[in-house]
Amino acid sequence: MDIKDYGKHLSSPFLKKALKIHSDARKFMGDFLKEGRDFIEIPPVIISGITDPLNHPTTKSQVEVYGYKYELTKSMIFHKQIALHTLDKIFAFSPNIRLEPEERKETGRHLIEFTQIDVEQKNATREEVMDLAEDLIIYTISKILEKDSDILDSFNRKLSVPKKPFKKITYTEALAKYGKDFETKLSKEAKEPFWLIDIHIMEREFYDREDPKRPGILRDMDLIYPEGFGEASSGGEREFELEQIYKRISKKGQTPEQFKWYIEFAKEYGLVPSAGFGIGIERFVRFVCGAKDVRDVTLFPKAPGEYFPI
Ligand code: ASP
Ligand code: MG
Numbered sequence: 001m002d003i004k005d006y007g008k009h010l011s012s013p014f015l016k017k018a019l020k021i022h023s024d025a026r027k028f029m030g031d032f033l034k035e036g037r038d039f040i041e042i043p044p045v046i047i048s049g050i051t052d053p054l055n056h057p058t059t060k061s062q063v064e065v066y067g068y069k070y071e072l073t074k075s076m077i078f079h080k081q082i083a084l085h086t087l088d089k090i091f092a093f094s095p096n097i098r099l100e101p102e103e104r105k106e107t108g109r110h111l112i113e114f115t116q117i118d119v120e121q122k123n124a125t126r127e128e129v130m131d132l133a134e135d136l137i138i139y140t141i142s143k144i145l146e147k148d149s150d151i152l153d154s155f156n157r158k159l160s161v162p163k164k165p166f167k168k169i170t171y172t173e174a175l176a177k178y179g180k181d182f183e184t185k186l187s188k189e190a191k192e193p194f195w196l197i198d199i200h201i202m203e204r205e206f207y208d209r210e211d212p213k214r215p216g217i218l219r220d221m222d223l224i225y226p227e228g229f230g231e232a233s234s235g236g237e238r239e240f241e242l243e244q245i246y247k248r249i250s251k252k253g254q255t256p257e258q259f260k261w262y263i264e265f266a267k268e269y270g271l272v273p274s275a276g277f278g279i280g281i282e283r284f285v286r287f288v289c290g291a292k293d294v295r296d297v298t299l300f301p302k303a304p305g306e307y308f309p310i
Contacts, residue, residue: 001306006310015299017155018296021148021151022281022285026117028140029117037089039121040087040091041092044095047065049069049261050259053258058101061099075096076094077118081238081272081274084120089122092118093118095115096116104304109231109283109286111294112306114280114298115281116281119136119276119279120276126219129275130221131164137193137279140284142161155289157288159288159290162193166195167190171217187224193224193232198218198220199221199222202251206252207238207248208237209238219275225283225287229283229286232280238276242263242270
């Protein structure tokens with residue numbers, strides 16, 4: 001964003017109201033998890049020797065600290081698993097840095113700096129955390145409709161509380177029916193959020209658990225917004241057995257060396273079975289407000305490929 005456009009952005013009544021929704025969304029999400037479901041909020045991690053490889057190419061962003069290289073967090077997935085050695089149900093409002101390719105600048109959905117609410121539960125199944133995510137979304141939207149209906153009216157945004165259970169479509173089914181661009185097409189057609197489940201092994205990261213009964217299919221899911229707003233969330237059950245982790249890392253053409261400290265941790269202390277998900281806050285606010293671009297609801301918007309030094 002140009003500094004001249006930034007002045008207009010900062011003084012826009014739309015941004016001001018969207019930031020109120022953002023602030024309320026965080027409160028309601030936090031309240032739901034903490035007070036409703038006994039989750040503990042943990043602080044986010046910004047720099048680490050281990051972070052999410054992500055399934056798509058991003059440029060590595062590193063800082064040097066005392067002569068050692070740390071990566072900036074792309075997602076707290078590994079830290080969520082590690083935190084479950086101490087606590088059973090956790091979440092964080094986690095700032096993520098993902099240096100996405102420049103082509104993603106105009107998708108309306110990508111920022112290189114954003115926050116996600118990252119949730120993880122020990123010994124949970126995919127179905128349990130899907131149910132939890134549905135309740136979280138339903139609670140948050142209901143509370144926003146209760147508290148901020150004047151804002152939504154001023155945006156001319158008609159939003160209704162989604163009904164449980166959300167519809168599910170398998171990756172295989174979606175691909176067969178709609179081709180490679182299935183997510184965009186399905187999102188445009190949909191009137192309510194829906195799940196994409198059973199994603200193929202090569203389409204996700206090594207830490208999503210392979211279904212023991214259906215090799216090649218993962219016990220994972222994405223949540224997709226309706227009306228063309230696209231992906232809301234990714235999540236799933238996690239690999240926790242070291243042998244399986246080695247196998248999956250090599251299947252992705254990666255090396256254990258790339259995840260040295262994660263592997264060291266797992267060798268020393270083991271990993272516990274868990275499932276969880278992450279919901280991008282800015283994307284959620286964009287959907288609630290019905291905004292064209294995620295930048296329109298973000299105070300300091302940094303788009304892929306752009307230098308925005310504020
Ligand atoms: N690692 C996921 C993401 O940030 C979130 C999750 O699976 O919990 O995309
Ligand atoms: Mg995702």
